Amino acid sequence: MALKNSSKSQPIGVIGVGSFGTAIANMLAEKNEVMVYARKQEVVEEINTQHSASGKILNSKIRATFSPEELCNSCGVLFFMIPSAAFLEVTRTFAPFLHPYHLVIHGTKGLAVQLGEGEQWDTLKKLRRNQILTMSEVIVKETLAVRVGCLAGPNISTELSDGQPAATVIASKYNEVIQEGQRLLRSEKFQVYGNSDIIGVELSGVLKNIIAIAAGALAGLGLGENAKGLLISRGIVEMAHLSKALGGTASSVMGLAGIGDLVTTCNSPDSRNFTVGFRLAKGESLSQIMASMEEVAEGVNTIRIVDAFLKTAGIRAPITENLHRVLFEDLSIEEALQFLMKYPFSVDVDFV
Amino acid sequence: MEENYIKHQYAPILPEKDEWPVVKLARERKEFVKKVATLSEGRILDLIGKNPEILKEELETTLYREKLRIKQNPWDVDPDDEGPFWGEVKNNLLQIHSEVSGTKAKKLEAYQAVLRKITARYSEEIASNFKASHYKFTRRVVTYGFSRLLNAARVKGFGSLFSNQFTLQDKIQITGQTAQLRELATKGTVVMVPTHFSNLDSVLIGWIISVLGMPPFIYGAGLNLFNISIFAYFMNALGAYKVDRRKKNMMYLETLKTYSKEAIQFGCHSLFFPGGTRSRSGIIESKLKLGLLSTAIEAQRANFENGITDVSGKIFIVPVTINYHFVLEAPGLIQDYLSQTGQERYYKENDEFSTSYKISKFLFKFFTKGSDISVSIGRAMDVMGNYVDQDGKSLDKWGRIVNTQEYFMSNGKVTVDAQREEEYTQMLGKRIVEEFHKINRVFSSHLVAFVAFELIQSKNAKMDLFDLIRLPQEDLLLNYEEFKAACQRVLNQIFELKSQGKIDSAPHLNRSMDEIITHGLDNVGMYHAKRPIIKDKSGNLTTEDMSLLYFYHNRLHGYGLEKLF
Numbered sequence: 001m002a003l004k005n006s007s008k009s010q011p012i013g014v015i016g017v018g019s020f021g022t023a024i025a026n027m028l029a030e031k032n033e034v035m036v037y038a039r040k041q042e043v044v045e046e047i048n049t050q051h052s053a054s055g056k057i058l059n060s061k062i063r064a065t066f067s068p069e070e071l072c073n074s075c076g077v078l079f080f081m082i083p084s085a086a087f088l089e090v091t092r093t094f095a096p097f098l099h100p101y102h103l104v105i106h107g108t109k110g111l112a113v114q115l116g117e118g119e120q121w122d123t124l125k126k127l128r129r130n131q132i133l134t135m136s137e138v139i140v141k142e143t144l145a146v147r148v149g150c151l152a153g154p155n156i157s158t159e160l161s162d163g164q165p166a167a168t169v170i171a172s173k174y175n176e177v178i179q180e181g182q183r184l185l186r187s188e189k190f191q192v193y194g195n196s197d198i199i200g201v202e203l204s205g206v207l208k209n210i211i212a213i214a215a216g217a218l219a220g221l222g223l224g225e226n227a228k229g230l231l232i233s234r235g236i237v238e239m240a241h242l243s244k245a246l247g248g249t250a251s252s253v254m255g256l257a258g259i260g261d262l263v264t265t266c267n268s269p270d271s272r273n274f275t276v277g278f279r280l281a282k283g284e285s286l287s288q289i290m291a292s293m294e295e296v297a298e299g300v301n302t303i304r305i306v307d308a309f310l311k312t313a314g315i316r317a318p319i320t321e322n323l324h325r326v327l328f329e330d331l332s333i334e335e336a337l338q339f340l341m342k343y344p345f346s347v348d349v350d351f352v
Numbered sequence: 353m354e355e356n357y358i359k360h361q362y363a364p365i366l367p368e369k370d371e372w373p374v375v376k377l378a379r380e381r382k383e384f385v386k387k388v389a390t391l392s393e394g395r396i397l398d399l400i401g402k403n404p405e406i407l408k409e410e411l412e413t414t415l416y417r418e419k420l421r422i423k424q425n426p427w428d429v430d431p432d433d434e435g436p437f438w439g440e441v442k443n444n445l446l447q448i449h450s451e452v453s454g455t456k457a458k459k460l461e462a463y464q465a466v467l468r469k470i471t472a473r474y475s476e477e478i479a480s481n482f483k484a485s486h487y488k489f490t491r492r493v494v495t496y497g498f499s500r501l502l503n504a505a506r507v508k509g510f511g512s513l514f515s516n517q518f519t520l521q522d523k524i525q526i527t528g529q530t531a532q533l534r535e536l537a538t539k540g541t542v543v544m545v546p547t548h549f550s551n552l553d554s555v556l557i558g559w560i561i562s563v564l565g566m567p568p569f570i571y572g573a574g575l576n577l578f579n580i581s582i583f584a585y586f587m588n589a590l591g592a593y594k595v596d597r598r599k600k601n602m603m604y605l606e607t608l609k610t611y612s613k614e615a616i617q618f619g620c621h622s623l624f625f626p627g628g629t630r631s632r633s634g635i636i637e638s639k640l641k642l643g644l645l646s647t648a649i650e651a652q653r654a655n656f657e658n659g660i661t662d663v664s665g666k667i668f669i670v671p672v673t674i675n676y677h678f679v680l681e682a683p684g685l686i687q688d689y690l691s692q693t694g695q696e697r698y699y700k701e702n703d704e705f706s707t708s709y710k711i712s713k714f715l716f717k718f719f720t721k722g723s724d725i726s727v728s729i730g731r732a733m734d735v736m737g738n739y740v741d742q743d744g745k746s747l748d749k750w751g752r753i754v755n756t757q758e759y760f761m762s763n764g765k766v767t768v769d770a771q772r773e774e775e776y777t778q779m780l781g782k783r784i785v786e787e788f789h790k791i792n793r794v795f796s797s798h799l800v801a802f803v804a805f806e807l808i809q810s811k812n813a814k815m816d817l818f819d820l821i822r823l824p825q826e827d828l829l830l831n832y833e834e835f836k837a838a839c840q841r842v843l844n845q846i847f848e849l850k851s852q853g854k855i856d857s858a859p860h861l862n863r864s865m866d867e868i869i870t871h872g873l874d875n876v877g878m879y880h881a882k883r884p885i886i887k888d889k890s891g892n893l894t895t896e897d898m899s900l901l902y903f904y905h906n907r908l909h910g911y912g913l914e915k916l917f
Contacts, residue, residue, distance in 0.1 A: 010763070076763060100736070100758040144748055146759065146779070147772070148447075175771045176762060 011035040012184060013075030017043065017053040019157035020107055021081030026161065028184055029059035029077070036064045037071045056161075074096035077105070077180055079151070080139070084110025084298055088134055089305050091142045098143040103177050105170065107151040108135045109205040110298050111305050121224045124331035127308040140249060149177040150198055151255035152205040154334070160190075167191035169257045171201035193256055201247025204258035207242055208265055209299030210306065211235035215266035215289060216277025217326075217333050231319075232259075232266060234340075237349065240315050242306060245313045273299035280326060281333045303327060318343050341346040353598075355867040362530075372567035373619035374591050376704035377817065378482040388475040392607040393468050400907050401605070404459040408445070411466055414601040421598050429578045431466050435690075441466060444853050445862075460658055465834050467603070476605040480570060480593040487590065491562050524556065528729035528791060530564060532742060536732050537566050538664035539744045541619055544569060545647045547636055547673045548625040550680055557623060558590045559670070560727055568604060570615055571623035572608070572644065591636075602808055616651035616667060626784060632689035634682070634906035636673070636738055636788050640781040649773050649780065652735045655758045656766045663744040666756070669737075669780065670729035671787040675858070677797040677875035679903070690821070728791040728856060736776065737783030794846055794857040796872030801904035802913065804830060804893060805836045808901075810917040822900045828891040838867055841916050842908075848912060876904055 011033035014025040021036070028034050037052070038044050047053050048065035065071055072078070072094065082090050087108050098104070112133040115120050133141065136148045149172030160166055170192055178194035188190045195201050211231065218227050236259060240250040252258060265271055269278070276297045279289045289348035292298065307324040310317055322339055325331035377384055400406040409667040413805040418438050422430070448462045452876050459834050522560055538543060561569055583671060593611060614874040617621055624644045627637035628762035649666055679685070734756045746754040759776070807830055811818060843854070843865070849855045861873055873893075877884045883898040884904050895901045 096752075100754065100756075101761040101764075103762075146755060146776075173775050176769055176771075 010076050011069045013078040015036065015071070015078060015080050015094070016062075016082035017047070017056075017058075018081065018083065019056065020155065021079075022053055022056045022058060023157040024081055024107065024151075024185075025081055026057075026059050026268045027190060032060070032184060034062045035071055035074055036062055038064055038066060040277055041066055046081035053215075053233075062079050068094045072099070072102065076101065077103045077184065080106035080108065080135075083108075083295060084108050084109060084112070084135070084301075085296065087143070088112055091138055095143040098145045100144050100146060100259040102145045103147045103149070103178065103180055104139055104143075104145045104182055105149040105151055105172075106135050106139065107155075109152065109209065110135060111206055112138050113304060113305060126307060126311040127305060128312050129309070130272040132200060132246070132250065132305060132309060134206070136198055137146030137204060141227060145176045147177050147342060148172065148198070149174070149181060150179070150202050150205075153193075154256065154260065154261045156264065156268060160259055163189055165189050165191075167193060167256055167260075169193045169195050169255060171195040171198040171257070172254075173198055178232055195252060195255065195257070197252045198251050199246070200243055200250075201255075201257045203243045203246055203248045204239065204253050204255070205261060205304055207239040207306070208235075208258065208262040208300075209254075209297070210304050210323060211239065211262055212265040212271060212273035213280075213297070213299045213303070213323060214273035214319055215283040216269075216279075217323075217337075218277075219269065219274070219336070220278040220281025221333065225298060228266060230263060233348075235262060235319060238319050241315060242317055242320070244311070247314050256344060276300060280351045286327050300327060359708070362534065362563060364565040365534055367879065372484075374482055374568050374570055375484050375905055377570075377615065377620055378484070379481075381479060384614070385475045385479045388611050389468070390481070391609075392471040392475060392603075392610040393464070395610060396467060396471070396603060397464070398859050399496040399602070402460060402465055404456055407460065407463045408448075408638060409468065411441070411445060411463060411470075414470065414603050415445065417601050418599070425598055426488070427576070427579055429575060429584070434757075434791040440912075441470065441607060443767070444469075450599055466718070470603055473605050474604050475687070476613060477596070478593050478608055478611050480591055481570075481572070481588045482568070483588070484590065486585070486608075487568055487901055490585075490590070491559075493573040523724055524560070525726040526560060526729065527725060527726060527793070528575065529731050532732055533729055534564060535742055536567065536668045536670075536740070536744055538676040539623060539663045540571070541651075542566075542615055542668050542670055542732070543616065544621070544623045544672055545626045545645075546623070546671075547788055548627045548630050549634070549674065549676060549685075550630060551623070552680065553585075553630075553674055554590075555590075556674065556725070556727070561623075567621065569621040569623040572612070572623075574629075579767040601687045605643065609643060609650075612644055613651045616648060616740070617654055622829060626663070626781070630685060632685045634679070634903035635685065636785075636792060636896075636907070637907045638785050638910065640784060642777045642781055645780060646773060647710075649735045649776050652756070653760045653766065654782050654877070655767065656760055658719055661757055666744050668732040668740060668744065669735060669784065670732045671791065673728045673788055673792050675726045675793040675795060676727065677795055678880075680876055680879070682877060682900055682903050683880065683897075686899045689903075690818070690899060726793050726795075726847065726858065729794050730787045731808060732793040733783060733787070735780060737780050740782070764903065776807070790854055791856055792907075794855060794861060794908065795875070796860055796868045797876035797904060798859070798872075799839060799843060799846070799906045800869055800872035801876050801884055802899055803842055804895065804907040805905035806902050806917045807835065807838055808895075808898075817902070821902070823898065827893060828894050828898070829888070832891050835893055836865055836869060839869060840915070842913055843868070845913055845916060846911075855911060 013035050014021055014028065015037045017025070017036055017038050025034050025036050036047065038047065043053055044064040044066045045061065047058055051058045051060045051062070076317055080087075080090070083101050113127065114133055117123060125306050136150055138232070139145055139148050149170050151168055153168040153172055155166060155168055159304050167190065168185070170193070172178050173196060181286065182192040182194065214231055214235065215228060218231060223299075236253060239258060239262070240253045243253050244250055265273065268274060272293065272295065276299065280286070286300070303320055303324050306317065306320050310321065318340055322336040323332065326333055326336050396410075397407070400410060415438060420435055422438070444466045446465075448459070452459055452462045501789065533542065533880060545558070546553060554571070558568070568591040570591040570593060573587050574597040575594045575596040577587060578594060610699055612622065626640040626645055628641035631637055648669065652667045655667070706787055707766065734740055734746040736746070736756060736759050738748060738754050738756070740746050747758050748754050808828055809820060812823065843861065846855060846857060861868060862870070873885055873887060877900055880897070882900065884897055884901040885895050888894055
């Protein structure tokens with residue numbers, strides 16, 4: 001089963017044409033041919049005829065398809081740029097066409113829960129590590145692809161589209177994946193770092209959403225920069241401990257995908273996670289907030305998963321635990337803050 | 353209820369011994385050794401980026417370590433000319449240092465000449481001295497001798513010594529994917545990876561391979577075993593090549609890996625004990641030594657690179673577990689383990705030494721009394737850990753055919769990427785450990801040892817392992833009824849795991865619980881001077897040797913059964 005196309009004319013595959021997917025596809029199209037996948041036929045036609053996706057402008061070199069098979073057969077490198085809620089489903093759609101020679105890089109920040117037969121996520125109160133999957137673990141489990149990487153870092157799509165300077169991390173156990181990602185994405189305005197601790201990098205991107213909700217809450221309470229500084233530094237400590245407990249290293253949390261992304265997210269009031277925190281502090285309940293948001297803020301889901309994991313891991317994560325109580329157990333934000341201020345953090349940094 | 357083990361007569365799969373790859377290899381030994389030396393040299397040069405300064409440093413390190421080894425740790429088996437050889441290497445290096453000046457290329461050439469000498473010596477050292485005639489003879493001796501012993505003990509009356517009623521297969525049961533293994537051995541190259549608990553394993557596996565009608569496998573045996581001349585004879589006869597664990601220098605290790613890789617590529621079925629040495633703690637290997645394993649992956653990739661994409665170039669990994677009631681050297685192994693982990697907290701009380709007298713006594717008892725051994729052959733996998741079918745095709749989790757070559761391809765070509773293959777080796781190691789746990793066969797003795805230790809531990813929850821081992825015997829009494837109930841709980845869980853395909857169990861575990869316990873108590877560590885579990889006069893249970901109990905208990909480690917206590 002040799003590849004149909006020879007290597008030079010092979011386009012790069014991008015799956016998903018949301019704002020991040022579009023931004024990445026445009027960056028890739030600067031140097032290469034790009035083929036994108038969209039589920040809806042009208043979106044495919046819009047891209048192929050008008051070079052735009054739901055209004056976002058696309059490079060004219062980008063072709064679209066709604067056939068996973070065509071995309072997989074034409075491309076050797078695939079970027080999965082899909083929201084975490086759809087991740088499993090899309091991965092399963094692609095699974096029959098993915099081969100061991102494919103390099104897959106994903107840009108999704110989320111965790112999946114692996115349920116046994118007859119188990120319901122809503123009734124599970126405890127999760128062990130082997131019941132939680134990062135997105136790269138989902139790919140490896142569901143498909144034949146093994147050379148998998150992830151893309152993480154402070155990458156706000158609109159800034160990328162404007163061509164502002166930015167950087168990202170490509171993490172993979174495989175050097176060839178990192179090198180390929182760097183070759184494809186690096187430009188004068190975009191720096192690409194490599195990291196071999198893929199789990200740590202994925203977790204950094206996921207766990208920072210928890211802290212982003214807290215940052216939104218502080219802003220909603222009208223608190224200032226001192227409080228934010230406090231939160232970010234305590235947040236990093238918590239992320240480092242959680243990352244270690246889930247199989248990452250603390251040092252990845254120190255990098256672009258950890259601190260870098262955390263600072264950006266805590267300062268961007270437009271982000272969904274920040275908004276959830278902000279509105280919570282203004283007195284709304286989770287169900288009210290959810291009702292008026294198009295997509296679920298990933299941080300909410302992460303808090304549930306991590307809180308369930310804490311019950312089996314034997315470690316404490318005060319910010320996560322208190323946010324969980326605020327979101328799901330009717331604790332007020334003020335009380336949670338009081339609790340955190342009294343929490344006996346004795347040491348400043350205890351993980352490096 | 354008890355299923356009967358059916359003895360099979362397996363016809364040899366390749367009837368003419370001239371056709372065995374291992375015989376071909378022996379015939380071409382000289383050229384093969386030369387090839388290994390040359391390839392190793394190239395490999396080392398690549399590793400150091402052909403930099404003469406680094407090569408010089410590596411040569412000096414190797415020289416220093418070898419001199420130190422000769423002085424501090426000499427063995428009988430070491431050749432006499434070692435001293436002079438390394439003396440000459442030293443002179444060569446000095447000479448190059450003082451005389452060769454000028455270009456990098458010249459220096460590299462000079463150092464390379466020294467390197468060539470070393471790899472040539474190492475590959476000659478490692479190479480096996482397989483002789484088909486010796487193999488046949490040894491096989492006959494072992495089979496004949498063992499079955500005489502067995503029949504003498506079991507068949508009553510005159511002529512028992514010549515009876516063929518019982519054969520070795522009555523003592524050693526072979527279960528699992530034997531048909532697949534035989535099938536695949538005719539199609540591609542098999543790499544067998546067994547668990548390793550006892551020194552007997554090497555001989556045992558050699559015997560299993562020949563019973564299954566397969567040609568001899570080559571395998572790396574510790575050079576220390578060659579110190580004993582009778583062992584050396586057996587090892588050579590079985591196709592063993594030599595692994596010297598004292599030599600940890602890069603040049604030796606690279607030569608060793610090249611030897612293994614080339615032999616696999618040559619088509620020789622191979623055997624590695626992936627745990628490296630015997631399991632000291634009695635736990636099924638969970639961390640594998642990946643060095644030799646990586647050569648299987650390399651050989652597979654090289655076959656693809658050379659365009660051998662049909663099944664003849666395919667390498668099959670076959671995990672095997674060897675299940676014992678009894679491990680002869682358990683007391684020594686567990687003491688090693690405890691003194692390593694406990695360091696100064698652990699004091700050896702007595703030093704049990706294994707002599708050949710002990711070994712023969714054990715063998716006699718083994719053949720005359722109970723205590724069976726079973727060997728489980730696992731499902732074959734490709735080097736990426738995908739199961740393969742009867743035709744050697746790899747299958748994914750959903751039963752679709754996978755082309756193994758695609759794991760080694762980028763941009764439509766097979767490419768060499770050492771870092772990628774390192775990751776693949778790790779993945780394969782994990783898969784092998786998973787398979788070990790699945791095919792591991794639980795015996796009654798494992799069950800009783802596990803339950804007894806866990807019960808004692810749960811009664812002394814605050815103590816750690818080293819405190820437990822020093823508990824006085826009167827604190828170690830277990831009530832029989834309580835023990836029995838706990839056994840039942842654990843057994844139920846084992847059957848639950850078995851129904852999920854996560855473990856296997858011996859047929860005798862289908863008996864009643866009292867019978868299982870009696871069977872277990874009779875068999876667990878049955879030949880040790882101090883028994884791991886005994887029943888006292890009042891019917892309660894106790895142990896004479898807590899560390900041995902710990903050793904046998906460890907066999908069921910890694911299944912989450914501890915949670916039941």
